[in-house]
Amino acid sequence: MRLSIIAVIVILNLCFQSVNAQSEQIITEDFKPSSLNQPEKIFPQVNSQRRVRASISATNASKVQLDIGGVKYDMLKDRNGVWTGESNPQDEGFHYYQLNIDGASVPDPGSLYFYGAGRWGSGIEIPSTDQDFFALKDVPHGLVSENIYFSKLTNSFRRCFVYTPDGYSENLKTRYPVLYLQHGSFEDETGWSSQGKANLILDNLIASKNAVPMIIVMDNGYAFKSENKEVKDPSKQRESIFEDVLIKEVVPMIDAKFRTIAKREGRAIAGLSMGANQTMRIMMNHLDTFSYYGGFSGTANYPSSDAIDVSSFLNGKYKGGNALNKQIKLFWLGLGTKEPAPFPKSVGAFRNMLEQQGIKYQYYESPETAHEWLTWRRCLKEFASKLFK
Template sequence: MTNPKSLPICFWGVCLILSLYLGAQAQPPRGPLVVSPKINADKTVTFSYLAPTAKSVELSAQFEKGPVPMTKDAQGIWSVTVGPVKPDIYPYSFRVNGVTVMDPANVAFFPNERFKASLVDVPGDTPLIHALRDVPHGSINYEYYPSMEGTTGSLVVYTPPGYDQNPSKKYPVYYLISGTTDTEETFFKVGKTNLILDNLIAEGKARSMIIVMPYGNIAARVAEQKGGSKPADPTVRDGADAVKRANDFAEDLVSNVIPYIEKSYRAIPNRENRAIGGFSRGGGQTLRAAFHNMDKFAWVCAYSSYLSPQEMDGTFSPIVNKPNQTNKQLKLLWVSVGSDDFLYKGTVEFMDYLKAKKVNFKSLITDGGHTWMNVKTYVAATTPLLFQP
């Protein structure tokens, strides 16, 4: 029997080459390189998707009114150029033979409980408020805390520039809640809240603050961690199920999240240095949590959200029946909405209701709909108002 050690080096070299060749032969063939999206100098954007055997591919983007057909080249790459597109961040996806898919050539995506769209960031000629600029930057931390029913909750936490350099300094905290089907990452990855604050702080327009971004769907998390199925979202925004879930969130926030943050971070632990805000469902959670806990929050921001007059009259009568007291307690009550938002009517009615009840508030009505483009505008408008003397 031949001793393997006695075989010549050239034999092992041939074996190595043969194994590499066979290994390469076993790999599936690689298709052509696809670059997508490609942002052109004139603000048009080219989207591409490799699908040689597909019968149809369409682009679905938030800046388009409907699906846009794409055309296939000889390599099987489907492409379309659209625009020019107004500078901002937009979700988009492809429909391949009627099936919605993400862009596999793009690592940026929209965190969501359901379908995760891809994201395209069209820069402005002058950097937008959410753009990455050459300024001092804060940090993003992922945190886990003991939550309701023995589950583990998740948070994304922004600390401002200089937080780690001055261990004796304490900061106010803004609790910021995403909308229905969004996750704790959405204000970070889509809303670019960290970059907005970095830029505003660098310009001297906003105070340095901690921003805490929790996951708003307590029922889904409990079901997931206990082996159940995610419950369907409430069908009525102010129905009993929606109100119960909002109250559960408020209980988790007050009893678990705030104590965890004030133990783990250098947070100033009083109502004058706590703000709460949210978008859509998160805005409803914001209003309910704040109005139930006026001893906890002095700054309240509702983005594309409202409470009905019936709920205000019934559940929160002290807020509206004692407006002078409310106005002294709340250093800011903010309500904003887009003119094309499907919640526009209810939000404007809420503003009119507060005005009739003599409850002070600031408001902003923008163009556009129920979008994260508007949310970034609202964050940029409200954070300079928070924690001011």
């Protein structure tokens, strides 16, 4: 009799577990159009569970999937040939995504397009609990301008986007410090002002007097020496000359065209991921040009290593912490708490090296974010609030 009672209890527990598991899969029907939809488009949508729902008309397709966060979700077709499907809950913040129609990955025609992953594609915003700091608010706004220039080093036309704070056009005698801010791999100079909301972050910081009014320059980190097409070897990787382009062309151009504080004390440089790697090398090679550094989700020791040989790393430029502490006004690092490998290990090894050399730095962790734009927006907010003070 006792065994029978125990068996019944076990069966009931299993049933309750099954019911709970099913209830976790129940989709809350409070979907709303994404804030990044094209005008008048109803889809894609996001609900309170942070699920993404996409929909597309593809009458002749045999299989359609929603591809987001590295996972593909099957969508279902109705009698009118409209496919609809949902994702699992996503992390807060901005995410690239696409639709896969019979094996072909395409942008969702309902969303705005952003340059990331080496292509123009769809993006969606999962509302975050702290989104107020990058929200479009009723505060004085600066201007983001497109600046086209011819680069003799690359023998090509290039462009950078420049943020000037509110009042720049009126206060004609005021000069401003400059932050050179770089994007990540497979992104471009549009990233920080579109996905990154850099201008809105600075507008809000400046309006609340939590940041000094500054200029921000956002250039394309992909720059290569012009090659003779007749002798070009497609098997060889092209050598980046972005450092030369920035130092020899962009910085002088910005100082000539804008009212800058044209000395090292008036310049900062920062970047995310690939941009963190690039800007760290540029900073250490040109301490006569920059005095503030910010590395978001990356350092120059990529791929990661368990330990860094300070004598050989960047040609020994981190030897002698006391001298660097006098030259660098702020050395700042930021990382998301959910960053994938190799970033935590890489940044951790770099921090250990800094501490062994007695180099002062500040470190910030973005809670519950990975290698994504919400991490970098938060990093910019924290970093910019400490600049030029």
